[in-house]
Amino acid sequence: MQRKESVWIALAFCFLLSIIIFFLGKTSLFSVLTGIVDAVLFPTEAIIYNIVIASTNTRYTSLMNDNLQLQIIKDKEIVNENAALRDQFQTTSLQSTVLMPATIIGMPSFLPGVAFPEKIIIDKGIFDAVHIGDPVVYRNALLGQIDKVSEHASSVLLTTNTSSSFTADTLHTNAMGVIKGLGNGQMILDNVVLSEALQKNDTVVTRGSQNTNRQGLPPGLVIGKIVSIERNPSSLFQKAELVNIVDVQKLHEVFILKE
């Protein structure tokens, strides 16, 4: 009986504490604590992520079999990072000076073979001057936008997430529409008026939605390619299904676009 009572007391105490923390957590009261935990756990997450993703990536499988020692894996990560950086800075359409490299440390809603990532977590946060709304790219392709920031990490809402929506243009026909994420790696270009032409395999790029501080999406970032078009003469708009040109699941490094 005594034990049963102590369970309820413990439960009530922790519940009350959780409610207090929940409301106080919306202020920056616990930022020091979260900063310390982030600093300890995020590097561990990054190591786990890099080891596992590198082992699933076919490009590295043969090398991984030869190099089982941790030091060699670490060397390969550096080579990989350098290649990503070289790739990124050779892309001419973006100004290299405004790109901040970041390592992916987690994909919370990702289940290999079952669910596509809806968000990714990267190892750059407030301390690195990352802001909500900053675009995250790989080469000249848009991956998503920062939606949450902590001291040492940020969450990136991918373009395929159901909460993601922004204006876009097609590259060849210049048709304007709204990109809407459908989840599970899918997205559509919706709200395109019937008078505008949509072409299969046409590239869709961002139209640009920056504010006066130049925060937000710049124009000209590649979102994806049109794979199918749904056009019904009786409806007001037509829409197109898009496919992402970058496989987020295989990325280690991404770049935050800063102005």
Added chain:
Amino acid sequence: MFIFFLLIFLVCLLLVQTTLIALPLVLESLIVVAVVFQKEWIIFIAFCIGLLQDMMLLQNLGQSSLFFLFTLGILFLYSRKFEVNTIPFVFFFSLFAISTDLLLFSRGSFLPKLLLATFTTFVMFFFCNFLSHFFLKKT
């Protein structure tokens, strides 16, 4: 000592959950440990690990703790009247808790995630039961 190892195990599960796969592994293990051991220290562990999960997933602090405590509260409430260390209870309770968790905090692929998570709960339940019997026999 056991609590310390359990904490380490839960932190490892949390790292896997936040980094690699989207199954609520921490919730599953908390349910299993609560069903098998039915001790009050599980509540404090649930509270701490919930806070840690929120920090790692960049969520509002306290929301996972609240959910874990709510789930354990229902479990302990049920354990006052009925036997909980049974396969049917673990099946139905984990199904209820995991589906609520997926509906509240996760998006997409609900059914495959639910099935996989229920299966992993079962694996954890049998493993935890085996461990508890093993330790009881030893002591």
